Amino acid sequence: MDSLPTTTLLALCGLGLGVVVGAVARSARFCTFGAIEDQVLMGDSRRVRAWGLAIAVAMTSVQGLYFLGVVPMDESFYLSPDFGWAGAIMGGLLFGFGMALIGTCGYGSLVRLGGGDLRFLVVTLVIGLSAYMTARGLTGVFRETLIEPLNIDLSAIGGQGLFHVIAWGFDIPDTQASLWCCLVLLGLLLFWCFRNAAFRGSRNDIVAGVLIGLAVAAGFAVTGTWGQDPFHPQEIESLTFALPPGEAIVYLITFTGATASFGIGVVPGTILGAFLVAAHKRELRLEAFDDAREMRRYLIGACLMGFGGVTALGCTVGQGISGMATLSLSAPLALASIFAGASFGLQYLITGSFREALAAFELSQDAETR
Numbered sequence: 001m002d003s004l005p006t007t008t009l010l011a012l013c014g015l016g017l018g019v020v021v022g023a024v025a026r027s028a029r030f031c032t033f034g035a036i037e038d039q040v041l042m043g044d045s046r047r048v049r050a051w052g053l054a055i056a057v058a059m060t061s062v063q064g065l066y067f068l069g070v071v072p073m074d075e076s077f078y079l080s081p082d083f084g085w086a087g088a089i090m091g092g093l094l095f096g097f098g099m100a101l102i103g104t105c106g107y108g109s110l111v112r113l114g115g116g117d118l119r120f121l122v123v124t125l126v127i128g129l130s131a132y133m134t135a136r137g138l139t140g141v142f143r144e145t146l147i148e149p150l151n152i153d154l155s156a157i158g159g160q161g162l163f164h165v166i167a168w169g170f171d172i173p174d175t176q177a178s179l180w181c182c183l184v185l186l187g188l189l190l191f192w193c194f195r196n197a198a199f200r201g202s203r204n205d206i207v208a209g210v211l212i213g214l215a216v217a218a219g220f221a222v223t224g225t226w227g228q229d230p231f232h233p234q235e236i237e238s239l240t241f242a243l244p245p246g247e248a249i250v251y252l253i254t255f256t257g258a259t260a261s262f263g264i265g266v267v268p269g270t271i272l273g274a275f276l277v278a279a280h281k282r283e284l285r286l287e288a289f290d291d292a293r294e295m296r297r298y299l300i301g302a303c304l305m306g307f308g309g310v311t312a313l314g315c316t317v318g319q320g321i322s323g324m325a326t327l328s329l330s331a332p333l334a335l336a337s338i339f340a341g342a343s344f345g346l347q348y349l350i351t352g353s354f355r356e357a358l359a360a361f362e363l364s365q366d367a368e369t370r
Helices: 006-028 032-042 046-067 085-102 106-114 119-136 140-150 162-170 174-194 203-225 244-253 262-280 292-311 318-325 330-351 354-369
Strands: none
Touching: 006 106, 006 203, 006 262, 032 046, 032 085, 032 106, 032 330, 046 174, 046 203, 046 318, 085 140, 085 292, 085 330, 106 119, 106 262, 119 140, 119 244, 119 292, 140 292, 162 174, 203 262, 203 318, 244 262, 318 330, 330 354
């Protein structure tokens, strides 16, 4: 492996992890929007708890790597001192609403594409282009001029990690603070996940949560070790499905002048993993849009997801698991906003009216608080 360029090595690692998460999602129906749909419409929390278990496994593994000094997690962009609270909230809401319009997240779009659903070829292209425009193109001007100026500089405490706040408040090392935060949150998450009898009896959901969590930790491990080439250092990152589809599209277009990356490798890997499982289970089936109205809804949703995912610095996986694993302060804001946006989007699809959807959403929130 020493003979391979760092970028190629990381792209191959991303490809392998993509195969794993694509296969897990296809075989165990591990989908954020599906989990929200189950919870909101049927009161079934098993898939939401599987997501919580994935966060617990990823967080424990990642913070263990940081505590042992294996990966310099404090150098990750998730923990930068520039705390983008407004982007996390606004981007999360838009991403969640867009997710409701298409019926899945960016991760789920690749998984469905792997099963032969051609609607999600269009969705993936639009998410990728919209995200790339928001990161490095025209719509990025809106993000840079109206949203990023609201960011809070947390350089005084070292970064935007929860453990940075604890370390600063109690005057202890960051690694020690991260360990204590991790242990407390791990206990709370495991208690919440396994207190539900239905989840305890759902082997598929438990295995899926563990495997996805380990895959996220593995992503940080490879980019935080093999990616730290002194001549070509790479971003410390893990699984995310907001910007990488756009980067993969640009890579395909400009192959001779482009460089592969971990995120670019994850995209085809996820499609391949889903394809292999769908083929094995004989679930491969070509599907297309029913009519122009459905296509319009999917296009709008994909645009919102691309813009929102980059603005929030991640999607349901990027912020919802990878970001949460780093103990970033923006991650829970983004994840809660995505859940709120998706829940509101579900009510909108049911009622067909923004006003009625808002009323139904408020009623559901009141019922949950009671």
